[in-house]
Amino acid sequence: MINWKNERNLSILADFYEFTMANGYLKENIQDTITYFDLYFRSVPDNGGFAIFAGLEQFVEYIENLHFDDEDIEYFKSKKIFSEEFIDYLKNFEFKCDIWSMEEGTVIFPNEPLLIVRGPAIQAQLIETMSLILINHQTLIATKANRIVKSADGRAVMEFGSRRAQGADAATIGARAAYIGGVLGTANTLTDKLFKVPALGTMAHSWVMMFENEYEAFKAYAETFPNDTTLLVDTYDTLKSGIPNAIRVFDEVLKPMGKRPVGIRLDSGDIAYLSKEARKMLDRAGYDDCKIVASSALDEFKIKAMLEQGAKVDSFGVGERLITSSSHPVFGGVYKLVATEKDGTIIPKIKISENVEKITTPGFKQVFRFYSKEDDKAIADLVCLHDEKIDEDKPIEIFHPVHTWKRKTLENFTVRKLLVPIFKEGKLVYDLPTLEEIKNKRIEEVKRLWDEVQRFDYPHIYIVDLSQKVWDIKNRLIQETKHK
Secondary structure, eight states: OOOTTTTOOOTTOSOHHHHHHHHHHHHTTOTTOEEEEEEEESSOGGGOSOEEOOOHHHHHHHHHTOOOOHHHHHHHHHHSOSOHHHHHHHHTOOOOOEEEEOOTTOEEOTTSOSEEEEEEHHHHHHTHHHHHHHHHHHHHHHHHHHHHHHHTTTSEEEEOOGGGSSSHHHHHHHHHHHHHHTOSEESOHHHHHHHOOOBOOOOOHHHHHHSSSHHHHHHHHHHHOTTSOEEEOOSSOIIIIIHHHHHHHIIIIIHHHTOOOOEEEEOSSOHHHHHHHHHHHHHHTTOTTOEEEEOSSOOHHHHHHHHHTTOOOSEEEEOHHHHTOTTSOOOOEEEEEEEEEETTEEEEOOOOOSSGGGSOOOSSEEEEEEEETTTOOEEEEEEEETTOOOOTTSOEEEEOSSSTTOEEEEOSEEEEEOOEEEEETTEEOSOOOOHHHHHHHHHHHHHTSOHHHHOSSSOOOOOEEEOHHHHHHHHHHHHHHTTO
């Protein structure tokens, strides 16, 4: 596990009301009330069929580093609104919560808990903001990357977006998330150093412009990197000078060395057309093994359209529209109180809203995923109470949590729990997987989805239902609120 934060203390990176509420909990003597919070999301970005869970490793690092140093204490004193009791509490802060989470790389769906926090009210409340920052961001980028990689239809995709990311952290851990989502490597050198995501890259237009002419620039690069020559051919005129000069360098520099070029890169213009013309020129010159790389503000929609037009592109460098998920730049994860505990008894809590999708699901829960024994495909998720059991040898009827007349009987299935213990009374009890293991998990998870769930346009809506017990509790609390 690598501390990407470079020893920064992010413990007070929280909405200010987390601290005012915490002060209030102490005043009301409810600071040790055991609470349950769910982190979940309401809709998939880009109207997709699923998302990819990411960010757990950085969340673990944050939890393990939770403390308030002398500078933090002085800051809170300076606000002149916090009690001495609260200041003393922060001085002696010790995290004691239990946490369950889905594992990174897991395919996830709306309205099911991705992470559950159980613990004293102050502690569970204070971690809300950073929990959402870390998981929302990386889940968003991993999901976008997975869409872009799918659109490339087996062609390699590289992450090139650091300079357009919203800050250094977004660039660095965003590239990590993109790797989970399926990219081959990144242009971000720091991400390679920290997370071993392969750093890739050759030259910018400035390299070409530094020399007297394009040919001299290409020649110098080939002489410097004869085993990895990829030339950027669109600085001046792709078809009239860029590719002809590249072929000349391949002939005059690489061929006498017994070397072959790796590729050329197109970064502007009508790439579908230019790639087809470039392919013809390279093939005629005897370089049918020379790859064509495309960049230039790409995303899954542009890549799909280019390939439908017959573009002869072998790999893609995707920048700003990946690292910012520009078509849908927000992953709407929320963190909501769902229960408290008194004398060992769990008391479900609910938030009611005029917007049906914002009504929370109460209780301490577990999520089960059902797989068909016939084809090993995921067929449904069921949100249950934490202690419910599923008998794989018996059929089970599930139903839509809103349109309850929509029912389905599942048979011949296997089932697995999606939420696993991460912290027990503040101590880490989970072995963090390597990044390669996370990426491989994502590959296997996506393979187990129906093709209809994976399509871009009007994907099949994957079933996420509530168990009868959870539904009964939710419905009862909704009815009770009408009389409050």
